[in-house]
Each structure stands twice: as structure tokens, then as C-alpha cells.
Amino acid sequence: MTRAERAKHVDRRLAELYPETPIPLDHRDPYTLLVAVLLSAQCTDARVNTVTPALFALADTPEKMALVPVEKIKEIIRPCGLSPRKSQAIRDLSVILVEQHGGEVPASFEALEALPGVGHKTASVVMAQAFGVPAFPVDTHIHRLAKRWKLTEGKNVEQTERDLKKLFPRERWNVLHLQIIFYGRGHCTARGxxxxxxxxxxxxxxxxxxxxxxxxxxxxxxxxx
Structure with missing residues (x-):
């Protein structure tokens, strides 16, 4: 198969295997999704989902979170790892959302990536899953499988994202990135x-x-x- 043929086969097969693509991180709105995605860095979605109920019971809006001491946030999110950095980012981005965006999560890559602790991958997840804007967030599963399936040379996640966007229809990006993640977790693991x-x-x-x-x-x- 050529690279294009492999991409077409992957697209068709994953659509068959995963007709439903629920968002793995529990959330209620763009803000809670943004915080959950930030917490998921170097942490499993399952663990994030055990931590966020307590965090969002304390504060589930930028206005409320901006008033919570960083130490209190850090205490709750400690199981997710990197808690000093993540807690400060959550507090700081909440203040910025209140002061600069009227308490709303902005629906633009540029504005999201300007927030503390928010990189391109986090912004891509929020744009895709909260706002329905076509994006192709590349996590470790997608990067690994794209290389394994020879859809990219995969020197870095940026190159992988560019290659995948060229191979797959734009209207499939948001669903397909989840389908690849599900398949990577369930069937094509790093060691399995x-x-x-x-x-x-x-x-x-x-x-x-x-x-x-x-x-x-x-x-x-x-x-x-």
C-alpha cells in the first residue's frame, strides 16, 4: 500500500470500530474541559477524571477559581503530577480569562495558546472538542501509531500533525484523532x-x-x- 492507501484504510477501519467517540475527559463546558486537558499532561485521563470532581466542586468557573489559593488547588490535583506547575497555571489562566475574556474561554488558537500552561496540543483539544473547530491534536498514542503505520516519518509531533492533516479529510480530524487514541489504548499499545x-x-x-x-x-x- 502507498501512504495514501494506508491512510484511507485506517480511516475506514477506525470508523467501523468506533462509530461513537465520547470525549474521554469528564467536563461540563469549555472551561472545565480546558482545566481537565491541562491536568492530563503526563497523566492518564482516568486519573484526571477522579480528581476533577473535587476541584470543580470547589470552583468550576474562572471567576471562582481565580479566588482559590494556589496551594489549595495544588493539594487537590496532586495525584495528577506536576501539581506545582499545573496549579499555578490553572489559577493564572483563570485570572486572565476573567480580566481579558469576560470569564469565557476564547475560541481561537492564538488566544488559547497565550494562556499559562496551554500549548498547541491542549489548545487543539479544546478547539476540537469544545468548539467543533477542525483540529488534529497529536498525543503520544497518535504519534506512535502514525509512525508505526508509516503515515509520517514522525521526527516530532509537529511534523506528525502536519502529515496527518494532509492525509485525512478535514471533516474527519476531530473524530479521527479520538478513534486513533481509542485504538492505541485498546489494541496497539506501545508494548502490546x-x-x-x-x-x-x-x-x-x-x-x-x-x-x-x-x-x-x-x-x-x-x-x-
Whole structure:
């Protein structure tokens, strides 16, 4: 397969496997999503979801969070890791949202990336999941799978994002990035697949089975559509 053919196959297969794509981080609005995504840096979504109920019970709007001492925020979010940096960022961005954006999360990449603790990936997640703006946030799962499936040379996440945006239709970006994450977590993990073991890897890179009869539909067939 060519790179474009592999991309088309991945797109079709993931749409079949994951017709529903719930957002992994529990949230109620753009602000709580922004905070949850910030907390998810170097932390699992599952752990973030155990921490945010207590945090949002304390303060679930920029106005409320801006009044909470950093130490109190840090105490609650400690299980997420990097709590000193994250707690300060949450407090500071909340103050900025109140003072500069009327207490609302701005719906622009530039304004989001200007907030403390918010990089391009976090901004992309918020733009995609809170505002429905086409974006392709690249996390470790997507970066790993894009390289494994030879959709990118993958020297860095920026290059991976550019390559994936060229390969897939713009209207598929928001859903597809979640589908790749789900597949990476459930089937094609860093240690659980060697690039041939899982369903998609077997379909994309089938071995040459000379003289071997393989049942129709088996992922090891060379002619799997």
C-alpha cells in the first residue's frame, strides 16, 4: 500500500470500530474541559477524571477559581503530577480569562495558546472538542501509531500533525484523532504490538505467506481490502 492507501484504510477501519467517540475527559463546558486537558499532561485521563470532581466542586468557573489559593488547588490535583506547575497555571489562566475574556474561554488558537500552561496540543483539544473547530491534536498514542503505520516519518509531533492533516479529510480530524487514541489504548499499545500483532497492523503490513492458505477475511491476507 502507498501512504495514501494506508491512510484511507485506517480511516475506514477506525470508523467501523468506533462509530461513537465520547470525549474521554469528564467536563461540563469549555472551561472545565480546558482545566481537565491541562491536568492530563503526563497523566492518564482516568486519573484526571477522579480528581476533577473535587476541584470543580470547589470552583468550576474562572471567576471562582481565580479566588482559590494556589496551594489549595495544588493539594487537590496532586495525584495528577506536576501539581506545582499545573496549579499555578490553572489559577493564572483563570485570572486572565476573567480580566481579558469576560470569564469565557476564547475560541481561537492564538488566544488559547497565550494562556499559562496551554500549548498547541491542549489548545487543539479544546478547539476540537469544545468548539467543533477542525483540529488534529497529536498525543503520544497518535504519534506512535502514525509512525508505526508509516503515515509520517514522525521526527516530532509537529511534523506528525502536519502529515496527518494532509492525509485525512478535514471533516474527519476531530473524530479521527479520538478513534486513533481509542485504538492505541485498546489494541496497539506501545508494548502490546510489535507492528504486526494487532488487527490494523496485520492488515496494513501483511506478511508474504507463500504456499499458505489463509481464510477469507483474515487480517494476514495480502488482499484484505
Amino acid at each position: 504490538c510489535d507492528g504486526r500483532s494487532c488487527l490494523l497492523c496485520g492488515e496494513l503490513f501483511p506478511p508474504k505467506l507463500k504456499g499458505t492458505r489463509v481464510a477469507p477475511g483474515c487480517p494476514l491476507r495480502n488482499d484484505v481490502p
